Amino acid sequence: MKGVIIMKTKQIVLGIICMVCLAGCSDNFLSKEPYSSTLTQAQYERLSNTMEASMRGVYSTLYAYSDHDQFGKRSIDMYCDITSSDMALTSQRYGWFGSDEAGMSATGRTGYIWVINYSTMRNINKVIKLVNDQSDLLSRIAEFGLPNTYNSKKESYYTIGALGDTLASFSTSEANTAYIYAQALTMRGYIYSQMINLYTLPAWRIAQEGGTLGSTIAFPVYNETNMDEAQPLASVEEAYSQVENDLENAIAYFDAFGETNQRTTKLEVDVNVARGLLAYSYLNKGNQYGPSKEPYKNALKYAKEVIASGDYNVLPNAEVLTNGFNNVNSKNWMWGQDVTTETATGLGSFFGQVDIHSYSYAWAGDTKAIDANLYDLIPTFDIRKQWFNDGTKDSKFQYTPDKKFFSEKNPTSTEDMDIDREWLSDNVFMRYESMYLIAAEASYRIGEMEDAKTYLTALTDERVSADLQAEYDAYKAGLNANNLLNAIEYNWRVEMWGEGYGLQTLLRLGNDVIDTNNKRKRGKNHCLNSGAEIDPTSYQYTFIIPSSETSYNPAINGGTKLD
Numbered sequence: 363m364k365g366v367i368i369m370k371t372k373q374i375v376l377g378i379i380c381m382v383c384l385a386g387c388s389d390n391f392l393s394k395e396p397y398s399s400t401l402t403q404a405q406y407e408r409l410s411n412t413m414e415a416s417m418r419g420v421y422s423t424l425y426a427y428s429d430h431d432q433f434g435k436r437s438i439d440m441y442c443d444i445t446s447s448d449m450a451l452t453s454q455r456y457g458w459f460g461s462d463e464a465g466m467s468a469t470g471r472t473g474y475i476w477v478i479n480y481s482t483m484r485n486i487n488k489v490i491k492l493v494n495d496q497s498d499l500l501s502r503i504a505e506f507g508l509p510n511t512y513n514s515k516k517e518s519y520y521t522i523g524a525l526g527d528t529l530a531s532f533s534t535s536e537a538n539t540a541y542i543y544a545q546a547l548t549m550r551g552y553i554y555s556q557m558i559n560l561y562t563l564p565a566w567r568i569a570q571e572g573g574t575l576g577s578t579i580a581f582p583v584y585n586e587t588n589m590d591e592a593q594p595l596a597s598v599e600e601a602y603s604q605v606e607n608d609l610e611n612a613i614a615y616f617d618a619f620g621e622t623n624q625r626t627t628k629l630e631v632d633v634n635v636a637r638g639l640l641a642y643s644y645l646n647k648g649n650q651y652g653p654s655k656e657p658y659k660n661a662l663k664y665a666k667e668v669i670a671s672g673d674y675n676v677l678p679n680a681e682v683l684t685n686g687f688n689n690v691n692s693k694n695w696m697w698g699q700d701v702t703t704e705t706a707t708g709l710g711s712f713f714g715q716v717d718i719h720s721y722s723y724a725w726a727g728d729t730k731a732i733d734a735n736l737y738d739l740i741p742t743f744d745i746r747k748q749w750f751n752d753g754t755k756d757s758k759f760q761y762t763p764d765k766k767f768f769s770e771k772n773p774t775s776t777e778d779m780d781i782d783r784e785w786l787s788d789n790v791f792m793r794y795e796s797m798y799l800i801a802a803e804a805s806y807r808i809g810e811m812e813d814a815k816t817y818l819t820a821l822t823d824e825r826v827s828a829d830l831q832a833e834y835d836a837y838k839a840g841l842n843a844n845n846l847l848n849a850i851e852y853n854w855r856v857e858m859w860g861e862g863y864g865l866q867t868l869l870r871l872g873n874d875v876i877d878t879n880n881k882r883k884r885g886k887n888h889c890l891n892s893g894a895e896i897d898p899t900s901y902q903y904t905f906i907i908p909s910s911e912t913s914y915n916p917a918i919n920g921g922t923k924l925d
Contacts, residue, residue, distance in 0.1 A: 406535035409496050413542040416489045420549055421629050423482045425699050425789060427707040430723075431458040432474050436712035436789050438556075439862025440730075441467045441475075445903065446864035447896055448733050448855055450888045452761065455727030458715065463890045465902055473908045475560065479553050483584055486553070489546040491586040499536055499543075506530040508618040519619065534622050541623035544615035548631040548639065550585075551608035554601055555643040557581055560905040562598050564869045565649040565657075567899065575599035575647075581907060582915065594917040602647055609640040628690050628698050634668045635697045638792055641665040641800045646870055648807060655808045662804035665797045668696075674794035679824045682745050686768045688713070688787035697792035706785045712767075713787040716860065718751075718759050719768045719775065720782040731761035734885030736855055743830035743837065744822075746856050761887055763860060795821055795857055803850050803871075811843050818850055821857065851875045865903060872898025 425434040443449035444462040451463035461470040493500055506529040509519035519532040532540070562580050563571075576599040583596040583604050596604075616623075616633035625632045641664035648657035668674075677685055677694045690698040699705070708714055709723065718725045732750045740747040746766075753760025759776065768774075769782035798821045805814035819838055826834040841849060851874075854867040876882045882896040912918050 403533060403535050406497065406533065406539055409492065410535060410538040410542060413489050413492055413539060413546075416485065416492070417542055417545055417549075417630075420482060420485050420489070420546070423478060423485075424629070424791070425701075425705060425707065426478070427710045428474075430710040431715070433707050433710045433712070434478070435791060435862075438471075438475060439860070440712070440715065441471050442560075442862050442865035443860060444730075444864075446868045447882075447884045447888070448736055448859060448864040448868075450731050450733050450761070450885060451890070452729045452731045452887045453727060453758070453889055456723055458723055458728055459730070460890075463888065465891065468902055468905045472905045473910065475905065476908050476911060479557060480584070483550065483553055484589060486546050486550045487584060487586045487589045490543065490550070491589075493539060493543050494586060497536075497539065499532075499539060502530055503540075508614055510618070512621040514621075517622070519621070532619075537619040537622050540615050540619045544612040544619070544633075544636070545631050547608040547612035547615070548636045551605045551612065551636070551643075552631070552639050554583065554608070555605045555639060555646075558598065558601050558605065558643070559646060559866050561907065562601070563904055565598075565647055566651050566873070567869075568598065569649050569652055575602065582911075582917070592915050592917040602643070605643050606640065609636050609643070612636045613640070627700060628695060629700065631697060634671055634673060635792060637664040637668045638696060638797060638800075641668070641797065641804075645800050645804055646866060648804075650807055650874065658804040658807040661800055662808070665800040665804065668794070668797045669801065676795055676798065676821055676824050679745065679826065679828075682825060683748055683765050684773075686770055686773060686787070687766055687790055688768065688770050690788040690790075694794045695790055695792075696794055697790075699789040699791070701786050701788050703784075703786070708785050711785055712789060713769065714785055716763065717767050717769055717782075717787065718762050718764050719772045719780075720785060720787070724762060725776060725781065729759065729762055731887055732763065732859060734761060734887040735883060736859075736885065737761055738885075739852060740856060741833070741837070743827050743833040744856070745825050745827045748827075749859075767860060790861060793858075793861070796863070799850065799854055799857065803847075803854075806847055806850060811846060814846055814850070815841050818846070818853065821853065825857075847871070848875050868896070868898050869903055872896070 423434060425436070427433045431437055431440075440449065440459060441462050444451060444459060445465070445467040451459055454460050454463075461467065507521045509521050509530070509532055511520040511522050512518075513520065517534050519537055520528050521530040523529050558580065562568075562578070565575065568575060568578050576597050578598045579595040580598045580601045581595060582593040583601055584593060585604070613633055613636050616636060620633065641661045644657045644661035644664070648655075648661065674696060675693045677692070685692060690700045701711075709721070713720050714722045715728070716722065716724050716730045718729070724730050737747070737750055749763055749766035751759045751762045751764045756776065767787075769787055771784065771786070772780050772782040775781070798817045802814045802817035805811075805817060819841075822834075822838070851867060851871045854863055854871070858864075858867075872882070876896070876898065884892055884894045884896060886892050
């Protein structure tokens with residue numbers, strides 16, 4: 363991408379002046395009027411409105427359509443799940459996603475992912491720069507600390523020091539600006555975390571090959587201070603630091619200014635989405651073979667905070683086969699898109715590619731299905747086996763997710779006269795259930811086996827066929843340190859099937875759960891390379907920086923190789 367830009371970010375300093383410093387302040391300082399903005403309220407309102415409009419543009423890239431296999435986040439989710447082999451393209455008539463089924467995502471999809479991520483990143487950086495350039499909000503917070511008190515009568519936020527004095531005040535207009543700023547930080551953290559997942563090796567692989575996160579190159583990292591200059595390849599550690607700084611700061615801002623700010627749509631990110639993204643990033647950063655358990659402890663910390671929020675519920679057993687994962691108002695959806703007639707992208711959408719109850723490629727001949735070998739792993743007591751068509755009624759739809767993803771308008775029929783031609787099913791981006799899987803895996807990695815089992819079974823207790831409870835109870839009682847990781851990995855693959863977690867699950871856990879004498883193989887229902895062995899250490903799972911970047915970004919000096 364010509365003229366790509368980046369540079370190391372300057373970390374925003376947050377924190378309240380400590381008591382030792384305050385004790386040395388003069389009485390005159392303590393009696394001063396609260397420090398206030400140098401901008402008028404009208405100016406802050408205009409700034410907030412400009413930022414809000416810009417953020418709407420940022421969010422629109424999550425579902426932006428450019429082709430029938432390029433429709434934003436959910437198409438990238440499909441690349442990842444097909445690449446991992448958990449999603450199988452069982453037949454080809456039109457050719458969409460054929461390159462992914464052939465194992466070519468790492469090269470064939472990199473240009474699309476690179477451009478959409480970096481163009482979105484530039485827009486995010488512009489939003490963040492607006493706050494820096496057009497207000498003193500961040501500098502005042504850096505000096506006096508985030509607000510820790512809200513006065514509803516005065517509709518103002520206050521930073522109160524350790525001695526009870528008022529250090530700074532913030533109006534609701536400033537709070538709106540700060541809240542949108544937190545959204546921008548969250549989205550930047552999200553994009554860079556996805557770039558790490560796709561363009562770098564897992565932490566354990568880096569260590570296995572004799573490297574460190576600090577010595578291993580990743581991709582250019584751009585922020586609001588360097589976005590007009592071409593940047594070299596940052597290290598993996600620098601990329602992780604950007605993610606962690608952005609998401610930790612976003613959480614602090616969301617918490618501080620939350621009294622008068624609540625999202626009006628689940629398309630917007632909020633504090634729990636930021637926590638969830640950070641938890642997943644720390645989980646992927648962990649090196650299970652190394653001495654440090656800090657990434658896992660941090661992953662557990664943030665996952666537990668989401669769970670403790672009480673804002674969501676695990677999808678209950680009674681709704682497992684009737685939910686359809688098609689409605690953003692579902693209580694277990696943390697982040698998602700409400701698809702409307704204005705935003706629907708027709709055939710070029712997740713449901714337009716996967717749902718056999720909609721007018722889709724899956725219905726018309728390019729069927730997407732669960733890998734047959736993964737399907738066979740699902741025990742009969744697991745109600746999620748019924749998410750996938752057993753082929754009894756129509757063999758061409760065998761293994762399709764017709765009870766997991768289906769049109770609300772047409773939940774059962776595949777007849778031409780009934781098929782849904784409106785494509786208004788909503789897009790899920792993050793579900794509450796993933797927090798329990800993160801907590802279970804992180805607990806396992808730090809040796810807290812009982813906690814890991816508790817988090818895992820909080821999910822699986824809601825996934826039991828009613829007439830097979832005794833079989834599940836026996837399975838649950840038998841979970842122990844020897845088989846718990848396999849159970850966690852299995853639940854990542856089945857519970858989150860079709861939601862983009864397949865590739866990272868393979869890269870993060872595959873080496874631990876695939877027995878060297880019984881390697882995982884692609885199921886018989888793949889239209890390409892069925893039966894092929896799956897090697898989680900293969901370089902085919904690491905996306906390659908596109909040649910356009912290495913050619914036109916002079917700071918890279920011709921690029922670098924991953925081997």
